[in-house]
Amino acid sequence: MNSSELAQLIKHKTGLPTEKIKLAINNFQEIIASELNAGHEVQIPGFGNFVLVNYPSRVLPDPSDRTKTVVTPAQNIPRLRPHQEFTSIVRGEKPFIPQKTVESLPASVYIPYIDLSKTTVPKKTLTLIPEHIARHYQAVPIEEKDGKLIVAMIDPEDREATEFIKKRTDKQLVLNICTQADLNHVLDQYSGVSGELKKIVESVEEEEVLKTKKNETKTVAHNDIIETAPAAKIIQSVVKRAVREGASDIHIEPTETELIVRFRIDGVLKKIITLPAEISPAIVSRIKILSGLKIDETRLPQDGRFQTDIDGTEIDFRISTFPTVNGEKVVARILDKSSGILTLEQLGFHGSSFEKIESNIHKAHGMILVTGPTGSGKTTTLYAVLQKLMSVTTNIVTLEDPVEYRIPSINQGQVRAEIGFSFANGLRAILRQDPDVIMIGEIRDYETADMAVHSALTGHIVLATLHTNDAAGAIPRLIDMKIEPFLINSSVNAVVAQRLCRKICENCREAVELDAANLEEVKKELDSLPASEPKPEKIQFFKGKGCQTCNDTGYKGRVGIFEVFELTNDLKEIVAKRASGTELNDQAIKNGMVTMRQDGILKSINGITTIEEIWRVTKE
Numbered sequence: 001m002n003s004s005e006l007a008q009l010i011k012h013k014t015g016l017p018t019e020k021i022k023l024a025i026n027n028f029q030e031i032i033a034s035e036l037n038a039g040h041e042v043q044i045p046g047f048g049n050f051v052l053v054n055y056p057s058r059v060l061p062d063p064s065d066r067t068k069t070v071v072t073p074a075q076n077i078p079r080l081r082p083h084q085e086f087t088s089i090v091r092g093e094k095p096f097i098p099q100k101t102v103e104s105l106p107a108s109v110y111i112p113y114i115d116l117s118k119t120t121v122p123k124k125t126l127t128l129i130p131e132h133i134a135r136h137y138q139a140v141p142i143e144e145k146d147g148k149l150i151v152a153m154i155d156p157e158d159r160e161a162t163e164f165i166k167k168r169t170d171k172q173l174v175l176n177i178c179t180q181a182d183l184n185h186v187l188d189q190y191s192g193v194s195g196e197l198k199k200i201v202e203s204v205e206e207e208e209v210l211k212t213k214k215n216e217t218k219t220v221a222h223n224d225i226i227e228t229a230p231a232a233k234i235i236q237s238v239v240k241r242a243v244r245e246g247a248s249d250i251h252i253e254p255t256e257t258e259l260i261v262r263f264r265i266d267g268v269l270k271k272i273i274t275l276p277a278e279i280s281p282a283i284v285s286r287i288k289i290l291s292g293l294k295i296d297e298t299r300l301p302q303d304g305r306f307q308t309d310i311d312g313t314e315i316d317f318r319i320s321t322f323p324t325v326n327g328e329k330v331v332a333r334i335l336d337k338s339s340g341i342l343t344l345e346q347l348g349f350h351g352s353s354f355e356k357i358e359s360n361i362h363k364a365h366g367m368i369l370v371t372g373p374t375g376s377g378k379t380t381t382l383y384a385v386l387q388k389l390m391s392v393t394t395n396i397v398t399l400e401d402p403v404e405y406r407i408p409s410i411n412q413g414q415v416r417a418e419i420g421f422s423f424a425n426g427l428r429a430i431l432r433q434d435p436d437v438i439m440i441g442e443i444r445d446y447e448t449a450d451m452a453v454h455s456a457l458t459g460h461i462v463l464a465t466l467h468t469n470d471a472a473g474a475i476p477r478l479i480d481m482k483i484e485p486f487l488i489n490s491s492v493n494a495v496v497a498q499r500l501c502r503k504i505c506e507n508c509r510e511a512v513e514l515d516a517a518n519l520e521e522v523k524k525e526l527d528s529l530p531a532s533e534p535k536p537e538k539i540q541f542f543k544g545k546g547c548q549t550c551n552d553t554g555y556k557g558r559v560g561i562f563e564v565f566e567l568t569n570d571l572k573e574i575v576a577k578r579a580s581g582t583e584l585n586d587q588a589i590k591n592g593m594v595t596m597r598q599d600g601i602l603k604s605i606n607g608i609t610t611i612e613e614i615w616r617v618t619k620e
Contacts, residue, residue: 116182254327366493471497471565505550
């Protein structure tokens with residue numbers, strides 16, 4: 001039901017002027033849109049519930065001149081899923097309509113919502129609407145029933161799309177509305193990256209054979225392949241599939257006999273496909289062109305980045321090339337800006353750890369360090385902290401290597417060692433920029449550490465990362481960098497250590513029993529929890545059985561486990577005596593610090609991750 005139809009029904013029932021009705025509907029829609037954009041769910045009992053429908057930007061024929069086209073901007077518009085009672089009332093029928101009657105109503109009056117999150121569509125059905133059409137019109141086939149085709153769409157009121165699909169399939173359509181996430185879930189079922197790439201590779205090989213016969217030389221054919229479109233198609237296919245599968249990195253690795261493509265999904269590398277070794281130069285050259293790198297330089301590592309639009313979202317790719325004996329290896333870090341900056345709560349902070357980090361963030365000055373191995377999410381945590389500090393009255397300046405999240409409201413600088421712009425030199429310049437908050441990508445040496453400490457001492461909030469295994473280990477690391485203990489006591493407020501664990505797939509989660517050895521270890525850790533941390537009433541663990549949603553891995557997404565080391569007065573006393581990391585850690589636990597392992601166990605009991613993941617990431 002659209003606005004005009006609703007206005008006509010209200011006018012018929014009430015006799016009110018059409019203009020007044022339309023004005024009331026528009027005002028009502030603006031209020032609903034405001035609530036939906038703020039992330040609030042809007043449900044009105046007896047009336048219906050509202051959803052935010054994403055209309056992607058599209059190129060359409062110009063109504064005034066069919067030889068030209070116009071571009072419609074992307075926009076989010078609220079849509080109503082009417083309640084049965086409301087549909088009944090406006091149609092003048094009895095108060096309640098059974099489901100079978102609702103389904104028989106015209107689509108203009110009632111379009112049902114369909115949940116596709118657990119739906120697997122048969123290949124035969126998918127072929128009824130080809131993938132490029134499904135993506136263009138944001139519509140997918142679900143099943144054939146009674147000679148009709150059930151179709152799920154983001155916008156079922158798109159008459160152009162429905163008419164085109166109806167002519168294409170030569171079937172009567174039963175329309176349903178669905179979410180963008182559910183639509184993507186079905187779109188991903190069309191073809192895996194392997195099948196898509198094999199077709200492209202086969203076309204490359206056929207082209208090479210034809211050109212070889214034509215020119216009677218393989219060298220010319222190979223050079224032509226490097227410059228032709230198939231390499232671009234392969235890269236486009238790979239990056240699209242990586243983004244849709246939620247990968248964080250793409251690895252393109254040459255061997256003597258083949259080219260291997262792997263994705264890092266939820267922190268674990270997964271082999272996707274192997275390609276012929278002969279096309280490796282073409283693939284690397286294409287990536288270098290996109291990233292603005294030197295194509296003819298194959299002996300030295302290079303770094304670059306490029307941006308592309310995938311499914312209506314701008315995605316950044318940070319590229320690194322590395323020469324190996326078999327050719328150049330390429331790693332692309334995927335930075336999805338659409339996900340935005342996560343909050344501390346979304347990252348996994350809770351309980352006393354959240355309270356400690358929250359209180360230290362809002363101190364007038366001092367340093368907060370985040371520690372952990374590469375890829376443990378340290379930069380993401382720092383940006384979550386920055387999000388709490390961002391305001392029009394605060395000057396935030398960052399120095400990173402490289403800049404991963406580009407945020408307009410923050411002054412971000414990138415280190416360039418090749419021209420002498422190091423962390424230490426950059427930090428000196430930042431202090432002349434009247435900063436309130438300074439974020440340093442990594443403290444690597446004495447000079448940077450010394451500047452960071454003195455910045456914290458002179459009234460600035462300093463956020464930085466450091467590579468240590470646990471939170472307490474950051475203090476001996478700073479002492480090893482020749483920072484005096486009394487300066488550490490005066491400047492460091494807190495240290496956060498973290499790891500990333502894979503989350504259990506919510507679609508196939510089930511309860512499991514632990515063996516005696518693991519259960520004993522869990523009870524030992526829970527018994528040593530500080531009194532301030534509430535202990536779970538029931539010890540129950542879970543795992544993912546494996547399903548299509550998680551590619552039969554049992555895991556989907558990642559969550560952080562943390563420990564927050566706060567420099568209290570008694571800890572400062574033993575820091576002044578140059579105590580070891582072990583001594584500092586033991587004292588922090590006595591003071592009530594929840595360790596990473598304990599934090600992970602609590603999350604596994606809550607069904608967020610598995611105990612195997614906790615043991616994997618916390619083993620020493």
